[in-house]
Amino acid sequence: MDKLLISGGVPLDGEVRISGAKNAALPVVIASLLTDQALVVHNIPHLQDITTALELLGHLGVRVQVDDRFAIEVNAAQLTSRRAPYELVRTMRASILVLGPLLARFGEAEVSLPGGCAIGSRPVDLHIKGFEMMGAEVSVEEGYIKAKVNGRRLSGTKIVFDTVTVTGTENLMMAATLARGTTILENAAREPEVVDLARCLIKMGARIHGAGTGLIEIEGVDRLTGAEHRVIPDRIEAGTYLAAAAATGGRIRLCGIDARLLEAVLGKLTEMGAGVSIEEDAVQLHVKEGRLQATDLRTQPFPGFPSDMQAQFILLNAIASGAATVTETVFENRFMHVQELQRMGADIELRGHTALVRGVETLSGAQVMATDLRASACLVLAGLVAEGQTVVDRIYHIDRGYDCIEEKLAQCGARIRRVSRGQYPHAASVS
Numbered sequence: 001m002d003k004l005l006i007s008g009g010v011p012l013d014g015e016v017r018i019s020g021a022k023n024a025a026l027p028v029v030i031a032s033l034l035t036d037q038a039l040v041v042h043n044i045p046h047l048q049d050i051t052t053a054l055e056l057l058g059h060l061g062v063r064v065q066v067d068d069r070f071a072i073e074v075n076a077a078q079l080t081s082r083r084a085p086y087e088l089v090r091t092m093r094a095s096i097l098v099l100g101p102l103l104a105r106f107g108e109a110e111v112s113l114p115g116g117c118a119i120g121s122r123p124v125d126l127h128i129k130g131f132e133m134m135g136a137e138v139s140v141e142e143g144y145i146k147a148k149v150n151g152r153r154l155s156g157t158k159i160v161f162d163t164v165t166v167t168g169t170e171n172l173m174m175a176a177t178l179a180r181g182t183t184i185l186e187n188a189a190r191e192p193e194v195v196d197l198a199r200c201l202i203k204m205g206a207r208i209h210g211a212g213t214g215l216i217e218i219e220g221v222d223r224l225t226g227a228e229h230r231v232i233p234d235r236i237e238a239g240t241y242l243a244a245a246a247a248t249g250g251r252i253r254l255c256g257i258d259a260r261l262l263e264a265v266l267g268k269l270t271e272m273g274a275g276v277s278i279e280e281d282a283v284q285l286h287v288k289e290g291r292l293q294a295t296d297l298r299t300q301p302f303p304g305f306p307s308d309m310q311a312q313f314i315l316l317n318a319i320a321s322g323a324a325t326v327t328e329t330v331f332e333n334r335f336m337h338v339q340e341l342q343r344m345g346a347d348i349e350l351r352g353h354t355a356l357v358r359g360v361e362t363l364s365g366a367q368v369m370a371t372d373l374r375a376s377a378c379l380v381l382a383g384l385v386a387e388g389q390t391v392v393d394r395i396y397h398i399d400r401g402y403d404c405i406e407e408k409l410a411q412c413g414a415r416i417r418r419v420s421r422g423q424y425p426h427a428a429s430v431s
């Protein structure tokens with residue numbers, strides 16, 4: 001298993017190009033299931049989750065072609081299966097997104113229940129409830145969600161989500177594009193990735209209004225067509241590099257990112273004392289004199305502070321001057337990085353859904369273990385600031401969501417390198 005070796009203490013200084021958003025690319029490639037024509041998707045990031053999604057589509061019979069600039073053409077003209085198997089769903093919960101398109105186009109689908117998850121129970125009950133309201137019969141048998149529609153076509157209806165759910169909104173929005181009549185999604189997720197998916201679906205002929213607000217209206221059509229779409233940049237990747245530069249007291253310029261996607265994160269970085277400047281297609285950050293100031297925050301659905309940036313900001317508070325509380329309201333049990341940070345010398349106390357973080361002057365390098373995607377990013381950042389060497393284990397989590405992370409950080413001067421099992425522990429230094 002690969003590990004990352006990091007020698008801390010170097011302020012980052014450089015430029016990073018932001019990749020396409022994982023959470024936008026996944027639903028967009030899966031939307032290809034809604035049509036028998038080709039969908040061409042640009043700006044797809046090189047990530048394990050994308051590979052898994054394409055593998056899943058391939059398993060269903062979708063023809064996938066990748067060109068030399070990594071644009072992907074997905075064509076679901078001839079499907080051979082309507083079943084998403086456990087082996088693929090268990091490695092990526094977003095596989096649940098095939099349920100809506102398959103059900104809408106073919107009137108039947110089977111998707112393995114995702115099972116346990118490192119960041120809480122993460123049920124899919126709201127997806128299922130929505131499909132039932134649209135006329136599907138759904139049962140859970142032998143670990144699979146089995147859904148079918150009598151008469152093959154879902155019916156539009158009004159669905160009010162009890163909780164804001166990103167993939168739940170995307171799944172039902174995709175299903176509703178081919179339903180009979182109009183579907184109204186209330187308390188819908190407003191994340192930019194939902195808006196990006198809606199833009200792609202509209203290019204495919206869908207009639208969708210209100211994406212980006214809490215109320216989305218979808219007028220079903222008889223069929224969708226092929227289209228060409230470029231996914232938006234990854235705001236979480238961007239936020240992570242900004243946090244890395246802030247943590248190391250350095251400077252960074254991110255290109256290929258729209259600062260409007262990052263308002264909550266940029267607001268907090270500014271509050272902490274970092275200098276931020278915004279260009280048309282780029283964002284720069286530099287740390288002024290002295291330490292960052294600790295800042296309270298609460299995660300919220302968009303446009304609030306993203307849960308996917310919570311771990312990175314716990315790290316920033318852990319080395320800032322003063323104390324702050326970080327409250328996680330989106331997921332239960334999303335504090336697994338805290339124990340690892342404590343092993344590096346951080347002073348963090350957990351009280352239910354809130355972490356009380358008291359800033360310390362330095363962290364010390366240690367062997368730490370990644371537990372989920374964003375927790376592992378936080379540990380890499382901790383390694384960049386810690387004194388001495390940090391070894392981050394189980395980095396397959398990071399490969400699910402960060403495109404070339406060690407190359408991008410090394411390009412800004414970080415001393416970081418990947419070692420595979422055979423090379424470790426003889427590889428002693430990363431300088």
Ligand code: UD1
Pocket residue numbers: 023026093094120121122123124125126127128163164165166167168193301307308330331332
């Ligand atoms: C998506 C993102 C993930 C991000 C999260 C919150 C993708 C592929 N992943 O995950 O990176 O951290 O949004 O911004 O886009 N819930 C239910 N029942 C359901 C569905 C959700 O109770 O049927 C709960 C969840 O347990 C959680 C909350 O709703 O507490 C939000 O989850 P949700 O927005 O669905 O997260 P994902 O879409 O899985």
